[in-house]
Amino acid sequence: MKIQSVNLSNTNVILTAYLLDSSPEMPNIKQRPAVLVLPGGGYRACSDREAEPVAMAFLAEGYQVFILRYSLNQHAVFPRPLNDAEEALTLIRANSADWSIDPQKVAVCGFSAGGHLAAALGTMGSTRPNAMILGYPCILEEMSDIFPAPVPGVDQEVDELTPPAFLFHTFDDRRVPVQNSLAFADALNRKNIPFEMHIFPTGTHGLSLARPLTSSGLQSMVEPVVAQWFGLCTRWVSSVFGEFPSSIEPVLDEEVHEYSLDVKLGLLWNNEQCKKLILDAIPELGETPHPDAMGVPLRTILSYDGDLLTEEEQKQLNDGLKTISVI
Amino acid sequence: MKIQSVNLSNTNVILTAYLLDSSPEMPNIKQRPAVLVLPGGGYRACSDREAEPVAMAFLAEGYQVFILRYSLNQHAVFPRPLNDAEEALTLIRANSADWSIDPQKVAVCGFSAGGHLAAALGTMGSTRPNAMILGYPCILEEMSDIFPAPVPGVDQEVDELTPPAFLFHTFDDRRVPVQNSLAFADALNRKNIPFEMHIFPTGTHGLSLARPLTSSGLQSMVEPVVAQWFGLCTRWVSSVFGEFPSSIEPVLDEEVHEYSLDVKLGLLWNNEQCKKLILDAIPELGETPHPDAMGVPLRTILSYDGDLLTEEEQKQLNDGLKTISVI
Amino acid sequence: MKIQSVNLSNTNVILTAYLLDSSPEMPNIKQRPAVLVLPGGGYRACSDREAEPVAMAFLAEGYQVFILRYSLNQHAVFPRPLNDAEEALTLIRANSADWSIDPQKVAVCGFSAGGHLAAALGTMGSTRPNAMILGYPCILEEMSDIFPAPVPGVDQEVDELTPPAFLFHTFDDRRVPVQNSLAFADALNRKNIPFEMHIFPTGTHGLSLARPLTSSGLQSMVEPVVAQWFGLCTRWVSSVFGEFPSSIEPVLDEEVHEYSLDVKLGLLWNNEQCKKLILDAIPELGETPHPDAMGVPLRTILSYDGDLLTEEEQKQLNDGLKTISVI
Amino acid sequence: MKIQSVNLSNTNVILTAYLLDSSPEMPNIKQRPAVLVLPGGGYRACSDREAEPVAMAFLAEGYQVFILRYSLNQHAVFPRPLNDAEEALTLIRANSADWSIDPQKVAVCGFSAGGHLAAALGTMGSTRPNAMILGYPCILEEMSDIFPAPVPGVDQEVDELTPPAFLFHTFDDRRVPVQNSLAFADALNRKNIPFEMHIFPTGTHGLSLARPLTSSGLQSMVEPVVAQWFGLCTRWVSSVFGEFPSSIEPVLDEEVHEYSLDVKLGLLWNNEQCKKLILDAIPELGETPHPDAMGVPLRTILSYDGDLLTEEEQKQLNDGLKTISVI
Structure with missing residues (x-):
């Protein structure tokens, strides 16, 4: 694996790439899906709890992963964070050959305010991801109240180009009401954009993976019922993007330049x-x-x-x- | 995350460290368990299929992970590979403070010939791991026939210092007969060393995670039933090493040198x-x-x-x- | 186990009880939760696929189960089916002592039109269940179009007495649009009634358990992703009703009339x-x-x-x- | 569902049949697999904890289930209990048409002493089951010490006619040492009889489903890790017996005697x-x-x-x- 950090155009905006190795022993994995992770933090921070642990979980599925630390605080004036995400997505696709990525299999995954940004990228982006994963996302315009600057209500922005979505939320989230996810689901449904959504009854805001690993040590951040979201999510991603190929027919499509032990x-x-x-x-x-x-x-x-x-x-x-x- | 490669004493022996970041947001994760991965390949190769994908799966659990590419072929004369593993284990423990590792929570995880080496480290090592994970391991002395040099039968070496073990194997493994795992389980039982063992009826040798991801594109390398081993394994590891703490009582044990916003x-x-x-x-x-x-x-x-x-x-x-x- | 069939007041309305045995070896199970199953079939039939197989799945959890075959076709004029369900619920609670049931732990579980009836019982019933499980439910008044007689839109009827709900639906259900579940979730949320909801992207109407067992032999009726609903559901039920007790403290509350080997x-x-x-x-x-x-x-x-x-x-x-x- | 109790030849030996209904809506389920459950209790009792709850769990899979309460105490002189099991198996197969059972898909499932009897039926029976499920089974001749009468060591009896087996046991079972399962696995392996085996490190003897449901209220009888055995088991059973058919090709093999709405x-x-x-x-x-x-x-x-x-x-x-x- 290689790790690369790239400074994007705006101040303090950094894209960190986690790139799995290719191997001649894994000829079925030449292009991988990719996930662009947008941590939450009210457009005032990018939470570590929603960054590396989430990246690792997707890497274990064999996906290339990127974490974007986007514009915050006084810099979080819309559309600046959206521009950050667009730039990241463009960069990922531009480098897809070098980074062993299928440019048509790039998902965005955001939590809370990062979920707002992910949904904005999926609905308003000049370039769009191929799938959206939204964890307890801020969707409604009224969420602007808790942000450093007003944001658009992304439920208003769903269009025909919006990619399929996976959402999860808890009913008793007091920080970002479940109404946010319900409204986005309703908007997707009206435009006939397929989605999967899981609303769990119990759990505070900001659960990330809802496991001890991401709990900060707080009991309230461990919710085994909610922790099911990640398994549901990877199953969804592989239904959208397909599994890595494993047919009994060996892949014999390459051209041979010289016979040797290294030829199939x-x-x-x-x-x-x-x-x-x-x-x-x-x-x-x-x-x-x-x-x-x-x-x-x-x-x-x-x-x-x-x-x-x-x-x-x-x-x-x-x-x-x-x-x-x-x- | 940081990735570091260290050349060990013997020729071509490399230890690659995958080290997760600490974060003030995750005060409950100061020391992590670690897993030392030993890929298989008949002491003639270290299979990529049993290296990085396995490392990623353990990283997703929050463990620090190390891959050891040990002595092979003409260099695989015992105890040379064992010495490599001992050196790696010693190095991990010696750096445990820097690498945020609990030195008493270091597991070894080996597959096939790597499983032989892992079991050798657990039973014969001058220093021992705290737990052993053995995937379709070579155990019996008679497995020497397929190796470049004779190896000891590690079922003969189980002693009181041997750590607990997790084993999995398939009944119809024709390359490394299931008798290998049965014999090791029997030896562990005689010494009253706790173990968990899963024998699945169907699956070829060398399945790694038994998922499309590690299939090399071959249908025969995908076995959803066998793929359950990894979930069973992480549950076992956390029963042996404990989960990351998440009690409602906040951790307030550190000394304060100066009051500020950065104090709890x-x-x-x-x-x-x-x-x-x-x-x-x-x-x-x-x-x-x-x-x-x-x-x-x-x-x-x-x-x-x-x-x-x-x-x-x-x-x-x-x-x-x-x-x-x-x- | 005992099986009992009871004819209710209306013509052809039958309640079948599946009652698990008590045992002195299971002193922690004196009162069980109960589930009242309402199969679907457009108020024109009660599908066998949503009756016994679902009953068995809940019995395996240790719950007492009842299947209600309610008023259909020309008899399905509202509120007659609702009256059937009310009568069944009243009967279950009246016999709760004899049938080893906790009268405050009676859930209703309905599918499609049966989901409409279940939701009607939960929102409009003169007596109410303690929890609702709704599979691809008909909710909206406009569903009346496919029924033999008009029904009320139950999303309009959610009140403060409505019990917590578990819903699942597929996005691409063409027979009962997902809008039905979304509208009910929205109504629950407005009244602050807790719910869990799972919307899966793919699957035809009427999946029941979505397993080969309930497939009628049709491939389209097997959806492993959707089949996850039942495990999610039982986890939800046990969070609402609690698990069977299993504390280390033995239950020593009964009065002894005579000492013997049969006393604890x-x-x-x-x-x-x-x-x-x-x-x-x-x-x-x-x-x-x-x-x-x-x-x-x-x-x-x-x-x-x-x-x-x-x-x-x-x-x-x-x-x-x-x-x-x-x- | 129908429940039937049949008195077998020997005193107090009762076979209870739990028979699921057929339905024209489920044309793919004409013949079901069957499971013959043999509860444990040291040949001195048949534990309720290993009877009905286990039966319900298999019924939920769509199997016909039978509980045999076999000869106990002074009547448990071998081969009398074996004769009970043989008679039950013969009866099940003889009635397979009436009871919608595939006579070549009859598994036996026994726990502890019932596991001994199940293994005896599989290895020594004059008629044999098609699969064996053995929970913490007594296997070795030395287990006779805790029984009312001596029993044969069934590890000595494995032959070519022995059907495939699923075993589970806990390492720290003090009542029936894990050596029992290890010895049986070894014997199966020598005769090349396929098996699946799961040894969990922690759990007392007699866990049954290892859930609160079968705990008698004792915390020590709840082991979530061990409770995984049942899911592993049903997956194994369906790999041995096959799933209920669900192909897109409709079954059109029956003869039509009269055209009507009831014809496919x-x-x-x-x-x-x-x-x-x-x-x-x-x-x-x-x-x-x-x-x-x-x-x-x-x-x-x-x-x-x-x-x-x-x-x-x-x-x-x-x-x-x-x-x-x-x-």
């Missing part, structure tokens, strides 16, 4: 000379190897079964394969 | 002068603030509720508090 | 003569038996450990205890 | 006269109705959508269909 068995098998050379060296493979093996480089197969060839024999076979010309 | 409300409340100054500025707090608030720095409380004080008023209050002497 | 150990221990007689016969028990044992009849303890006393010795001890007078 | 739409569609008559009455259906609808009787479709035909029109259409002769 299925591609070597397509060449009769290669096949003969390999079978002479490793008769155990048999005429029709297991389909699973066809998508794996021969070297990997050998590494799993050390009895097949000695290192010296591997070297010989590799040299032999290299002499066979690719048509 | 409960500590400020213990000083009558501070209390008076604060109540004059923020009568909304009331004589007896909510217990949850007592363990939180006053500045954090103010950041959640921007209506309480303007930035200017915050500065004034902070200056006022600083003039009050700590007895 | 803790109550025998309170009498010095009994205690002495028992310790003479079974010294293994020790002066201070495990607290768990104190709430269990002595005969049960003996049944678990057949080595303690022969049957003949048990008889003797029993006879001896009976001679000791209860003060 | 797909079968009506196969007859051009029927199709024409229906389309004239209900043009909304269209030439090619949704595949899901093809397996459902036309009357059911009409019951879901009351706007299609009035009752009078339904009657007319039904009469019309009846006049069309089945070729």
Whole structure:
């Protein structure tokens, strides 16, 4: 994994990228979905409780994750925070090839005021995310009262370009009333934008993952019932973006420039000379190897079964394969 | 998060540390459990499929994680790999203060040949981990046949110092027979070392997380039933190491050197002068603030509720508090 | 378990009771919560798919369950179905002692049109349930269009006496639009009635448990994501009604009329003569038996450990205890 | 549901059958798997805690369930209890047509001493179950010490006819040591009989479902970690026996004796006269109705959508269909 921090245009606005490694052993993961996390804090802070722990939870799903620390306090005059989010999203898509991201699978995930910003990006952004995850979001214009500067009511802004949404909220949230999520759901429904929403009866505002991990040590911040949101959410994300591929058909689409142990068995098998050379060296493979093996480089197969060839024999076979010309 | 790579004594042996950040917002997480991951690969490779994806899954639990790429192939002559693991464990404990780790909560987690090494560390190590997580581990001496060099049968080595263990295996693993885990469980039981063990009927060798994420694209590497192991495992780890604290009693044990907005409300409340100054500025707090608030720095409380004080008023209050002497 | 069918006042209206057994081995379960199930079917049928399988799922939680087949078709003229439900609820509470039910823990659970009836009972009933479970409920007055007779819009009827509610719905339900649940949630919120609500994005109308079991064999009726509703629901019910008690303190509140093996150990221990007689016969028990044992009849303890006393010795001890007078 | 009690040959041996209803709405559930529950109690009692609550849990999965109260105390001289179990199994299979059971999908589920009996039935029975579920089973011959009469060590009896098994146990069970399950797993493995096994570290003997429901009110009988066994078990059972069918292809295999509203739409569609008559009455259906609808009787479709035909029109259409002769 690599971690990169990028200063965006506005003062003190930082995008931190958590980028998982690619590996030849994981050929099914060339492009990953990405999640842009917007922590909450009333446009006065970006809570650490809604930043790294949330990022880690999405990384465990195999997604590339970004945390945006956006414009706050006197700088939080709309649309400045929205511009920060637009800039972050544009940067993620612009670098998607380098960062192994599918540019059409970028979700935004915001909490509280960060949920307002996420919903604003999804409804008003000059560029839009492909999915929105909104935790106890501020939605209504009247939430402006607790912010340093007025914000638009994003329930008023839902349009045909708004991406699908996942929302969760607690009924007894006294800081950001559940009416916020209900109003946004209603607005999505009117525009026929699909959504999943979970309203739990009990839990204070700002629960983040609702686990001891994000509790600041406070019992009131641990709600096992609400903590179910994250599992529900990842299931939703994979229904929207799809799972990482795992079909029995090995992926044999790349072009071969030179035969060697590092070429997938299925591609070597397509060449009769290669096949003969390999079978002479490793008769155990048999005429029709297991389909699973066809998508794996021969070297990997050998590494799993050390009895097949000695290192010296591997070297010989590799040299032999290299002499066979690719048509 | 920080990522650090450390070269250990032996050639090509690298320990990669994934270290989560501390935060004043998470005062209950000063020391974290740690997991030392040992990927499998027949002592001939360290599989990427059992490295970073597993590390991410444990990071999402809030643990510090380390991946050890230990001695392989001609270097895998015992006890050399064991020495690598001992060195890694020693290093982790030696740096536990810097790395926010509880040195008595370090688990080792190994798969296949890495499971052999993990079990060796737990039973034969000159220093021992506090818990062992063993995925389809090689245990029996006869597994030496598929390794580059002979290894001891670790079922023979279980002693009174062996830490508790979590094991999982599939019945129809043809590469590393289930007899390996059964024999180790039996040996643990004879020495009265507690363990949890899950044997699933179906699944090939080397499943890692058994999810599309770690499938290399092969259908045979996705087994939702087996994928339950990780949830079972984290539940076990937290029963062994305990959860992150989250009691309603705020933690008020630190020493105060200077009063300011950055001091926890409960500590400020213990000083009558501070209390008076604060109540004059923020009568909304009331004589007896909510217990949850007592363990939180006053500045954090103010950041959640921007209506309480303007930035200017915050500065004034902070200056006022600083003039009050700590007895 | 006993099954009883009761004909209610209106033609063809039948209440079927599924009543779990009490047992001296389960002294913590004297009164059970109850669930009154109202299957859906457009007030034209009561679907078997939303009847027995749902009843079984609640019985597995230890609840007494009732299925009401209410007035349909030409008989479904409001308030006749409501009267059926009121009569059923009254009957359940009137028989609560006989049927081992806590009369203050009776939930109603309805699906589709049955959800309309459940919500009507909760908002308009002359007697009210203690909780409502509403699956893809018809709520709005405009749903009258698909019913044999007009019904009131129950979102208009929420009042202060309305009990807490659990709702689930799918966004793309074309038969009963999600707007029904959203409107009811909004009405509950305005009256500050607590609720839990789950809206899933995908799934046809009438999913029942959304499992193969209730699928009628149709793939479209199996939705693993939606099937999560039942686990969420039972968790909600136990948060509303509480779990069955399981404290370490044995329940020792009953009055003893005669000492014998059938009296709880803790109550025998309170009498010095009994205690002495028992310790003479079974010294293994020790002066201070495990607290768990104190709430269990002595005969049960003996049944678990057949080595303690022969049957003949048990008889003797029993006879001896009976001679000791209860003060 | 029907409940039936049958007295078997031996004194006081009773088989109680819990038989779920069939329904034309659930045409995919004609034959159900069955579970024969054998409660524990040291061959001195059959614990209620391991009887009805367990039966309910399996009924919720859609299985037919039987509880056998087998020979106890002085009657528990082997092989008498085994004969009881054999007789029960034979009876279940003999009545499988009447009781809607697939005779090749009958599992036995026993706890403690009942687990011994279940394992004896699976390894020594003159007739065998199709799967074994063993909760903290007594396996070893040495367990005879706590029984009223000696029993065979069933680990010695595993043979090629032994069905697959699911086992769970706790490491710190002091009454029936975990060695019992380990020995049985080892014996199964030697004969290559597939099994799933879960050993949890913590929990007293006799946990049943390990939930408050089966706790007798004792805190020590509630172990959320161990309570996972039941979900793991039902997942295993459905992997062994298969799920209830739910393919998009409607089942159209039955013979039609007379056309009517009670015939499946797909079968009506196969007859051009029927199709024409229906389309004239209900043009909304269209030439090619949704595949899901093809397996459902036309009357059911009409019951879901009351706007299609009035009752009078339904009657007319039904009469019309009846006049069309089945070729």
